[in-house]
Amino acid sequence: MRILQHGARDLGICLTPEHLAAFQIYYEELVIWNERFNLTAVTEYEAVQSKHFLDSLTCLLALPGRPANSNIPDTVPLSSRMERPWRCMDVGTGAGFPGLPAKILRPNLHLTLLEATGKKTVFLNHLVGKLGLEGVEIIHGRAEEWGQRRGYRESYDLVVARAVAELSVLVEYCLPFCCQGGCFIAQKSAAGLEAELAAAQEAIEVLGGCVREVKSLDFPGLVPGRCLVAIDKITPTPEKYPRRPGIPTKRPLL
Numbered sequence: 140m141r142i143l144q145h146g147a148r149d150l151g152i153c154l155t156p157e158h159l160a161a162f163q164i165y166y167e168e169l170v171i172w173n174e175r176f177n178l179t180a181v182t183e184y185e186a187v188q189s190k191h192f193l194d195s196l197t198c199l200l201a202l203p204g205r206p207a208n209s210n211i212p213d214t215v216p217l218s219s220r221m222e223r224p225w226r227c228m229d230v231g232t233g234a235g236f237p238g239l240p241a242k243i244l245r246p247n248l249h250l251t252l253l254e255a256t257g258k259k260t261v262f263l264n265h266l267v268g269k270l271g272l273e274g275v276e277i278i279h280g281r282a283e284e285w286g287q288r289r290g291y292r293e294s295y296d297l298v299v300a301r302a303v304a305e306l307s308v309l310v311e312y313c314l315p316f317c318c319q320g321g322c323f324i325a326q327k328s329a330a331g332l333e334a335e336l337a338a339a340q341e342a343i344e345v346l347g348g349c350v351r352e353v354k355s356l357d358f359p360g361l362v363p364g365r366c367l368v369a370i371d372k373i374t375p376t377p378e379k380y381p382r383r384p385g386i387p388t389k390r391p392l393l
């Protein structure tokens with residue numbers, strides 16, 4: 140786990156031997172289960188550390204309350220900055236990215252992993268048990284449905300997503316889960332991001348969001364061109380959003 144350890148250090152994150160042991164178990168389970176479940180195309184030891192684990196941890200660099208464009212590390216544990224543990228939702232988490240690496244680092248997060256593909260949630264249940272993580276809820280379902288449910292809608296301090304959909308679609312999946320004052324962090328690549336942001340601008344406003352920061356990540360251990368889009372939730376999402384499953388992709392809010 141040297142690539143992860145050194146990469147995290149460059150991000151300002153100090154990983155303990157316990158963290159690294161958890162990531163090693165994560166890696167081993169991912170590779171074993173991938174043979175049957177086809178969870179990810181990235182399975183090589185170095186690549187998993189950089190493209191999955193380290194990349195996932197970057198979402199912690201754009202939390203609300205951090206100065207814009209700051210590369211100052213998130214060294215203050217979340218618990219001491221918060222009156223209560225944050226509720227965090229990872230939409231379209233796949234094999235757990237970025238939510239689970241963030242949870243390994245910040246065990247006091249209350250994490251919900253939402254994933255539409257059943258076999259991926261079977262893996263996630265196994266992995267969370269194996270890692271002995273508490274405070275993780277795993278849901279097999281679609282964002283369009285769960286975003287309308289009481290207890291989930293307007294209920295999360297932090298929503299994260301990586302590699303799920305174009306931003307105009309993604310905000311309809313994710314912003315309904317954010318409470319007012321909460322925020323959504325999308326992990327994106329820089330290629331085409333400007334056009335994606337322009338196309339999503341109207342949708343973001345309609346759904347109650349406001350772009351706080353677009354942060355380019357330039358760290359040695361990361362794949363070049365990674366970006367974070369941080370969107371604050373400033374007003375509640377109108378009731379009719381998210382629309383029925385499949386509609387956001389078929390007719391994005393432009």
Ligand code: SAH
Nearest residue numbers: 231232233236254255256281282301302303
């Ligand atoms: N976030 C992970 C997985 C990306 S692949 C990563 O970065 O590695 C996209 C995942 O989103 C797939 O597993 C897919 O099943 C899930 N997904 C796509 N649309 C969804 C929706 N509307 N609701 C819930 N999950 C969804």
